[in-house]
Amino acid sequence: MESAALQRRSDVAVDAGGLPRRLAVAFAGLFRGGCPLGMVLLIAALGFLSLYPMGMLLYGSLHSAPPGLAGEYNLDGYAALATTENLIVLANTVGISFVKTALSLALAILLAWIVARTDTPARGTLEVLITLPFFIPPILTATAWGMLGNAQVGTINLVWRWLTGVEWPIIDVFSYGGVIWHMMQYSTPFIFLFVVDAFRAMDPALEESSRMSRATRGQTFWRITFALMLPVTTSAFILSFIRGIEAFESPVFFGTPVGIEVLTTKIYALINHQSQPQYQSATAMGFAVMVLMFLLVAWQWRMLGGRSFTTVTGKGYAPNVTQLGWKRWITFAICIAFFVATVALPVGQLLLSSFFQFFGFYQLDMLTLEHYRGVWNNRDFWAAFANTMLLGVCGATATMALGAIVAYVTTRTRWHGRRLIDVLAWLPWMMPGMVLGIGFLWGFAMLPGGIPIYGTLWALLLAYIALGTPVAVRVTSSAYAQISNDIEECSRVHGASWWQTLWRILVALAWPAFAVGWVLTFFGIMRELSASILLYAPGSEVLSVVMLKMWTGGKPEEVSVIGLFMLVLVLLFRWVQLRLIKKRISTL
Amino acid sequence: MLRRVLVAVAMVMAMAAPAAGQTDAEWQKVIAAARKEGRLVLYTASIGSPFYKEVARTFEAKYGIRVEALEARASEIRERVRIEQAAGRFIADVHHNGATTTWLMQQEGALQPHGGVPNARNVMPPYEADDVRLPSDVTSFVILINRTMVKEADEPKSWKDMLDPKWTGKILADDMRALGGGAVFFAVTHDLFGKAFHEKLAAQKLVFSRDLRNNERRTARGEYPLYFPFVLAYYTQIKNLPVKVVIPDEGRLYVRFDLAMLKNAPHPNAARLFMHHFLEVESQLVYANAGYSPVVKGVLERSSPDMRPFLATKAMGTTVPERQTEMLELAKQLYK
Numbered sequence: 001m002e003s004a005a006l007q008r009r010s011d012v013a014v015d016a017g018g019l020p021r022r023l024a025v026a027f028a029g030l031f032r033g034g035c036p037l038g039m040v041l042l043i044a045a046l047g048f049l050s051l052y053p054m055g056m057l058l059y060g061s062l063h064s065a066p067p068g069l070a071g072e073y074n075l076d077g078y079a080a081l082a083t084t085e086n087l088i089v090l091a092n093t094v095g096i097s098f099v100k101t102a103l104s105l106a107l108a109i110l111l112a113w114i115v116a117r118t119d120t121p122a123r124g125t126l127e128v129l130i131t132l133p134f135f136i137p138p139i140l141t142a143t144a145w146g147m148l149g150n151a152q153v154g155t156i157n158l159v160w161r162w163l164t165g166v167e168w169p170i171i172d173v174f175s176y177g178g179v180i181w182h183m184m185q186y187s188t189p190f191i192f193l194f195v196v197d198a199f200r201a202m203d204p205a206l207e208e209s210s211r212m213s214r215a216t217r218g219q220t221f222w223r224i225t226f227a228l229m230l231p232v233t234t235s236a237f238i239l240s241f242i243r244g245i246e247a248f249e250s251p252v253f254f255g256t257p258v259g260i261e262v263l264t265t266k267i268y269a270l271i272n273h274q275s276q277p278q279y280q281s282a283t284a285m286g287f288a289v290m291v292l293m294f295l296l297v298a299w300q301w302r303m304l305g306g307r308s309f310t311t312v313t314g315k316g317y318a319p320n321v322t323q324l325g326w327k328r329w330i331t332f333a334i335c336i337a338f339f340v341a342t343v344a345l346p347v348g349q350l351l352l353s354s355f356f357q358f359f360g361f362y363q364l365d366m367l368t369l370e371h372y373r374g375v376w377n378n379r380d381f382w383a384a385f386a387n388t389m390l391l392g393v394c395g396a397t398a399t400m401a402l403g404a405i406v407a408y409v410t411t412r413t414r415w416h417g418r419r420l421i422d423v424l425a426w427l428p429w430m431m432p433g434m435v436l437g438i439g440f441l442w443g444f445a446m447l448p449g450g451i452p453i454y455g456t457l458w459a460l461l462l463a464y465i466a467l468g469t470p471v472a473v474r475v476t477s478s479a480y481a482q483i484s485n486d487i488e489e490c491s492r493v494h495g496a497s498w499w500q501t502l503w504r505i506l507v508a509l510a511w512p513a514f515a516v517g518w519v520l521t522f523f524g525i526m527r528e529l530s531a532s533i534l535l536y537a538p539g540s541e542v543l544s545v546v547m548l549k550m551w552t553g554g555k556p557e558e559v560s561v562i563g564l565f566m567l568v569l570v571l572l573f574r575w576v577q578l579r580l581i582k583k584r585i586s587t588l
Numbered sequence: 589m590l591r592r593v594l595v596a597v598a599m600v601m602a603m604a605a606p607a608a609g610q611t612d613a614e615w616q617k618v619i620a621a622a623r624k625e626g627r628l629v630l631y632t633a634s635i636g637s638p639f640y641k642e643v644a645r646t647f648e649a650k651y652g653i654r655v656e657a658l659e660a661r662a663s664e665i666r667e668r669v670r671i672e673q674a675a676g677r678f679i680a681d682v683h684h685n686g687a688t689t690t691w692l693m694q695q696e697g698a699l700q701p702h703g704g705v706p707n708a709r710n711v712m713p714p715y716e717a718d719d720v721r722l723p724s725d726v727t728s729f730v731i732l733i734n735r736t737m738v739k740e741a742d743e744p745k746s747w748k749d750m751l752d753p754k755w756t757g758k759i760l761a762d763d764m765r766a767l768g769g770g771a772v773f774f775a776v777t778h779d780l781f782g783k784a785f786h787e788k789l790a791a792q793k794l795v796f797s798r799d800l801r802n803n804e805r806r807t808a809r810g811e812y813p814l815y816f817p818f819v820l821a822y823y824t825q826i827k828n829l830p831v832k833v834v835i836p837d838e839g840r841l842y843v844r845f846d847l848a849m850l851k852n853a854p855h856p857n858a859a860r861l862f863m864h865h866f867l868e869v870e871s872q873l874v875y876a877n878a879g880y881s882p883v884v885k886g887v888l889e890r891s892s893p894d895m896r897p898f899l900a901t902k903a904m905g906t907t908v909p910e911r912q913t914e915m916l917e918l919a920k921q922l923y924k
Contacts, residue, residue: 066667068674069696143802153810256763257797272663273766275688275912358829360809366828438667445671455679533664537679538629538656549659553636554801554825 039417042405046424049466053439054427060442061283067442077284086266086285093262094292096176096251097244100183105237107184108191109226111338114331116199118322126335127196128574133342134189135523135570137547138182138249140563143556144346145182146253147360149173155349178254183247185342187240193520194236194475197512198229198482204320232478234300239429239474242293246432263289264432271434279438286435293430347567350560359556371557381562383539384546388526391457391542395464396522400514402465403472408502410473411480412488422473429470433530436467441534455537463531468521475520479513480506515577522573526566615706619651621857627654628858631669632684633662634845639725639878640684643871650865653858662689662767669698669850678852681859688767690721690846691909699848702860707867710884714903721846724866726881728898729769729817729841731834732804737813738832747777747836750814751788760803760812763796764919767912769817770796772841775915776905780838786922794923807831817841820898821879839904842881 056067061078065071114120115127133141148155151172160170172178206228210220226233248264256265267285270278324331353359357366375381403425409415410422428436440463444454453459483506491501507514529544536545543562550559634640636659644655660668662685670693672679683690683699693699701719708717715723731744744750750759762770777785795812797803804822807815808829820840823833847863849856865871869890872882876891881899888899907915 066670068671146802146806147809150806150811152812253799257795269766272661273763273916275692275767275909275916277663277667358808358826359805361829441668442671445675445677449676454675454677533660534668536658538658549636551636551801553638554822555636556801556805 039409039415039421042409042421043417043424045402046406046421046469049462049469050424050427053436053443053466054431056442056446057283057286057431057435057439060279060438061287062280064280066279067446077280078288080281081284081288089261089263089266092260093245093264096179096183096262097241097247100180100187100244101237101241103180104184104187104191104240105233107188107338108236109195109233111188111192111335112196112199114335116196117320118324118328118331120324120328120331120335122332124578126332126339128571128578129339129343130192130335131189131574132339132347132567132570133185134193134520136343136347136567137527137559137563138186139253139547139551140350140560141185141346142182142249142253143359143560144349145173145178147349148345149178174254174258176255176260179250179260182250182254183244185346187244188338188342190243190520191236191240193516194239194478195229195232197516198232198478199225200512207320228482230303231481234303235474235478238296238300239471241296242429245289245293248434264434267432267434271438283435283438286431289432290427290430294426297426297430347564351564354557354560354564357557359560371555371561374555374558375561375565378546378558380541380546380549381543384541384543387457387540388543391461391464392522392525395461395468395525396518398461399465399468399472399521400476400518403469403517404476404507404514406469406473407477407480408506411477412485412506425469425473427470428466433467433528437463437531437534440466440531444535455540457540459535460532460540460542463535464525464528467528467531468524471520471524472517475513475517476510479510483509519573519577523566523570618857618860622653622855622861623651625653625855625858627656628681628855628862629679630655630657630682630684630862631665631680631850632657632659633665633686633689634684635659635661639874639880642874643866644862646870647862647865651861653861655862662686665689666693666698669693670696673698673851678850678854680850681853681855682862683848683850684724684845686767687721687723687844687846688907688909688912690848694720694848698851700851700853702849702863703856705860705864705867707864707884710867710886712883712885715844715883721848722863722867723883724845724847725872725875726842726844726883726903727769728820728879728881728903729772729843730820730898731836732807732815732818732823733832733834734807734810734813735830735832737810743832743834744814745837747838748781748785749836750816751785751792755792755814757793757795758813759792759794760807760815761794761796762800762803762817763798764923765796765916766798767916768798769800769819769841769843771912771916771919772843772907773817774919775907775911776841778915778918780905783918783922786919790922790924796923804831805829823898824879824895833898835898835901839902840898842903842906844883844906 060066062073062075063071064074064076111130115123115130120126146154149157149171151157151169151174154169154171154173156171157169161167173181207220207224210224211217215223246264247262248268251260251262252265252268254260255262263285267282270282270285349360352362354371355367355369356362357368357370406421406425410418410425431439440459444459444462447453453462487509488501488505491505496504526543528542529548532542532544533548536542547559547562550556550562630640630644632640640657644657647653648655658665658668658680665683665685666689669680669683683693685693690699699720702722704719705717705722708722711717711723715726717723731747731750733743742754744752762768762773764770764774774786797806800819801822803815804818804826806812808826808831818833820833823831847866849859849863853859867884869884869886872884872887873890876882876887876899877895879895879898881903882888882891888896891899
């Protein structure tokens, strides 16, 4: 019946004309009949993007030699995992990721509440500032924190010693705390981006009802506000926790020198530190991580299953803003403190260093603009920048389109196979990036010669779409989960087509989430290295690869110039997102 | 002794034979065929290095043959080549990587004989060329000290001086348990000084970091007074910082980079010509002036006066590819 209605509305839409609309209608037509051709195509596309490289990796984990070499099937890779050393590494990894995710979630929810639901001054500006750390390349902030917080001559410790006269350092970033702190600078704005719009899309009537029933402000927050945000917060928690398990830069920079080993540094060592790379053990470890992550995702499905989290209904409402009085300056100070600690300090260090010949040596005779000139005159940089922008715009748009469709199918329909689609879309997020990169390399190289993917920009684009889809799906499905079915049905009752309903209702209401997802995916592409380094070819270099070359070539100052340039881009994108797109929403 | 000399003479003769037997007319045919091919693809593990680019630039200018380079880490290059060849994709022509990785790839059948390169006859000992591998450049490893933290009298004179208790907890080092300079140091000093040396060195509580370019900056900023094994060629970039290179009495460690032609290279003549060009004195000077030891005769004496004293020091030793795995395992046992 639903499909028949879809068909009728599609026909109406065809009459409305316009090529995009005709294409959309043709696309909608693929989903006729409940379990239609569209679902098959969607499963095939996701299967190619996630199952195919995973299949290559599974082969690698079960075979004594990687694809293309003679060997035998065995379980040696998995058997090698069961050691005390690996258990310690696993405990380290889970512990670090759990602590940083829990702390980040608490901080992100506090910041999101301040920005979205209070009358704290300059909230619009604060929202942009809070998200900035996420977009700075981790290697740059790690370098900056290495200079700020090393126990021997770190700037913070020098100031501390000068102020107090004591000899012991107040912080040492080369420690568990340093690893967690550095990871939090990325996970806090990441979670914040997820939850801030959910806070805004909350009908205050629900909270008012709670207050009318004599619940305290705290009870209302926990029982209503927080409970209704469970899909968003659990999604953000799980995404961030998994990303913490797969984090590489923070542990390798701050943990490895003091003997803190995690799964990713172990996998990296298995691949890069041996005379014979241990692909079987590395891929087996990747699958062990994936099983753990899958259990976590299954727990989330079980926890959320069958419950309603609708907060956006057909009734009009205005977001409830809490009047804090003089306390709004305290909340303002909290946001500023976060900005200073995560952006101003490390970026200030990078900005200052970019005008001197060497990082951390602030002598007048070393003042220079040569790093800016170096980047400006670097043809490799500009070629990579053009490639990256092309891949970023196309990749983020395609990823969000795919993510929106997958999220629609999994959250707004009861079609057969929707759970399979959800699993397929999750898979790339559950496999550590450096292992998945090998899966893409093996998968694309082994394609028949007539399929021109390997060694082209297509290889990078497809890998980026696969890597970005889980975030796109989580962002959009969390937003969809808050929108009442009534609005969608109301649209259909009034004769709107499937496409019109999708565009004018779901997309329009979930537009802030789309915008956030697009920006997250775009900058995810700009930073991606694990797959890029294995898939690029001469002429298809991307920014992350060029930055690695410059870093390894002893030009960290030029890398920081690029990092600052990226930060300016972020500001531009966020300004467009928060100003222009929000204006567009109001006209929809 | 006599046996060793005879073996060495035989190896030099065998190495020189293909080139010596090659007439100028035959080589001119190679050049003409290379020009006709018009391009070549180079896979190099010399990531971020401007020096191979300079050699490629002069090659392009001289012969009009375009060089398309792909840079990645040693293991990534090796895996790309392996999977490409397994899939029947023969994309790259020339492979430029560390001697150990190149040797391993030769064992796997990823390389093919280059067919003779005239300049191979100029390769000088202790470096060797054969019908598959040609040495291209040599990275040396030494000690870097912070000038403001280490008095001249305290500067280490021998690698063994790092066992002095005054350096306990104050030495930054490249990881000996991973492929790279640290592993070279471990293998060579293990054979020279014995296992006891490393047991004592492990007690010095070394701080390992594989972020090589940041390690030199950390030393310069005063986080650590000593860092080893430091890549000598990086010194030209940081000589204005308060650091100093120390080459111990025993000499400097080294690791060789090799050039080789990949199996079924689509542009074999251009590849061969490029390998020949890499061994030209002018190309080797690019490397020597940057602090890499040249591999052919007639370069050292023409190198920059700044670098010549360093390059003229004794080459202490390098890794043996066949024993790499054993040495890495031993390092893991000693440095936990």
